[in-house]
Amino acid sequence: MAFTTLNEVAKEAGCSANTVSRYINKKGYISMDAAEKIQKAIEKLNYYPSINARAMKKYSSNIISVIIPSIKNDFYVEIIREAENKLKEYGYNVMIFETRSDADKEKYILELSISHRVDGIIMSSISNLSDKLLNTITNINRIPLVLMEILHEGVDCDYIYMQNEYGAMILTEHLIKIHDKKRIGLILPLLENNVSIQRFEGYKKALEKNGIKYDDNLVVFCEINKANGYKHTVELLKDKNPDAIFTSNTIFGTGAIKAFDEMKVKYPKDISFVTFDEYDINTLFHPYITSLHRVDKKFGILAADLVIEQILKKRNNPKKIEIDLSLNIGESCGCK
Amino acid sequence: MAFTTLNEVAKEAGCSANTVSRYINKKGYISMDAAEKIQKAIEKLNYYPSINARAMKKYSSNIISVIIPSIKNDFYVEIIREAENKLKEYGYNVMIFETRSDADKEKYILELSISHRVDGIIMSSISNLSDKLLNTITNINRIPLVLMEILHEGVDCDYIYMQNEYGAMILTEHLIKIHDKKRIGLILPLLENNVSIQRFEGYKKALEKNGIKYDDNLVVFCEINKANGYKHTVELLKDKNPDAIFTSNTIFGTGAIKAFDEMKVKYPKDISFVTFDEYDINTLFHPYITSLHRVDKKFGILAADLVIEQILKKRNNPKKIEIDLSLNIGESCGCK
DNA sequence: CTGTTAGCGCATTCAA
DNA sequence: TTGAATGCGCTAACAG
Secondary structure, eight states: OOOOOHHHHHHHHTSOHHHHHHHHTTOSOOOHHHHHHHHHHHHHHTOOOOHHHHHHHHTOOOEEEEEESOSSSHHHHHHHHHHHHHHHHTTOEEEEEEOTTOHHHHHHHHHHHHHTTOSEEEEEOOSSTTHHHHHIIIIISOOOEEEEESOOTTOOSEEEEEOHHHHHHHHHHHHHHTTOOOOEEEEEEOTTSHHHHHHHHHHHHHHHHTTOOOOGGGEEEEOSSHHHHHHHHHHIIIIIOOSEEEESSHHHHHHHHHHHHHTTOOTTTTOEEEESSOOGGGGSSSSOOBEEEESSOOHHHHHHHHHHHHHHSOOOSOOEEEEOEEEEOOSTTSOO | OOOOOHHHHHHHHTSOHHHHHHHHTTOSOOOHHHHHHHHHHHHHHTOOOOHHHHHHHHTOOOEEEEEESOSSSHHHHHHHHHHHHHHHHTTOEEEEEEOTTOHHHHHHHHHHHHHTTOSEEEEEOOSSTTHHHHHIIIIISOOOEEEEESOOTTOOSEEEEEOHHHHHHHHHHHHHHTTOOOOEEEEEOOTTSHHHHHHHHHHHHHHHHTTOOOOGGGEEEOOSSHHHHHHHHHHIIIIIOOSEEEESSHHHHHHHHHHHHHTTOOTTTTOEEEESSOOGGGGSSSSOOBEEEESSOOHHHHHHHHHHHHHHSOOOSOOEEEEOEEEEOOSTTSOO
């Protein structure tokens, strides 16, 4: 591989490297004549500045890490896009990473981000497994950090978080109070996932408030994939006689839809169906699927604003922003 | 921000920076004693090597750029994941970029990749707008390059490409020959997109071969988004009396599904419906949607192998790998 | 307005 | 087995 350097451009333009640098960074004054020659040299030699060298010199990479569980999830993709657009306004580039909800990969990506000397990290971490490393990042390395979705006790940084427990509760309660459901099947990610724990708590709270005994036959914990959503919906329908199904995310939700389709179980006629997250697919075709609405959906923009604030204003008193949830009534629960 | 350096680790461990470097890179011999002290120092000081400094020294960043039109598209997401897994086997990290099919962004990302001194680029570029830059990359900078989806005449690098024209032809011909359709509505991306051109050609060829006159009222070119898929399906249905709809990608496809749903047009009863790409959503619920099957679906792995070959074996005779397409019959066209 | 100098953090010579 | 010296490409300080 072969790359032109600043020095080569300088030589070609008949000036010093410093002048070229100032031209590129638009710092200080440069004569028209020099500017022209430099521009020509840059084009002639196909010069592209080395980000590595620049980052070393400036103690700043101009990169923000955006780390999410999955890019196969519209919710997170929107966050990335919003954050990227916002950050670009301030001249930052984004490195996109997905953890696949894997603790080792999460750790690897965080360490990689430190090694890249990124100027900030926006992350959706749904377990506590990286908390120690996150503490190093924010306290020792002092990299501006924004965590999304849930609070990590003991990691003192900016947060944008949802009321997962409350959300699961109102969704469950809707099924109980409005549609008189008593046997609500729930499909959840494994409990090492804190979001899962919170949604599980919300479900149980709704039952308790409404005098329904918790039946652990109706609750399934499994790895997040469509196949599991399908499989466990089939099993619930076959063996557990549920009068409703509540999937904790859209991946499980699509598995459930497939199961309903194959078993010729129609919602809401034969069973009520609700899912936590609000996605495109929920209203792709009728019956529309009941879910929860994030009152402020701009996680990505909010997160970007928080990092930028930390960087530019050197703010270091952490902020916590709570995202409200409300019912997003469709037809799948039995309404309309 | 504050980061520990190799020198600080060396001081803490009571040895030279060189020894620490050799320890980290597992190169050359090191006494057990030294190794232990160094490891302790690394942990105590939270040392994470600077990728920037390393890249400068080694003329190699260990990064491969994977550039795709959209991360909101399962086809590309799979490519990313496959490539990432494969590349990690060889010790490479991946930088993920999406161009949103925007020529300026495409150029920006390519230049950014050069500036990062990436060790290779895997890209799906569906226009010819960056061909000049791609030539610089492969001929001047000599960065290993693999292009996906379509051939770019004049860019001499590795390719993994599909028979877009053939695919559109057999899909159209299926509608004509098997289901006796004569007025097939087609929704395509704008023609600056080469994939679009090829699929359009395939459509026309199928009509011609079967003695059907081309009617440009039935063909729509528009920007790729769901709203356009919806809008143009509605318009076709209302005004153009089509007996089939062919959407050129899944984004348009979901828009079409929404339009069918709202207008209470049932496929395949009222109209035939086919879409080019094979996605999860096609078989999420019945009727399953007829599409094209990529005989070798591992674009990502193939691409990673090609870059690795270029890097490790210093291969520079370009390879072209063609991906075959075959009909993937569902029910939406009218077949059972 | 421009050039000279120094040093960012690291890996790679070469000596010892 | 280890240390000292060097330089990757760039920008910031300082001189001129």
